[in-house]
């Protein structure tokens with residue numbers, strides 16, 4: 051039983067949850083393992099810097115695409 055994966059969710063005490071995680075998951079049934087659980091879209095409860103929000107990722111992808119297209123254009127000239 052000691053080897054069974056434990057839930058790594060951070061508790062309000064700052065420690066790890068330590069409840070047995072669901073099979074194939076890293077969280078227990080109280081911490082997002084159950085189906086249908088989890089935060090709704092756009093939830094900002096755990097937002098730290100917004101670097102990985104869908105909007106920020108899309109923005110960076112757009113910039114990358116623009117840079118690549120610019121390079122291609124220069125190479126054609």
Ligand SMILES: [Zn+2]
Pocket residue numbers: 057058059067068069077078079080081
């Ligand atoms: Zn847990």
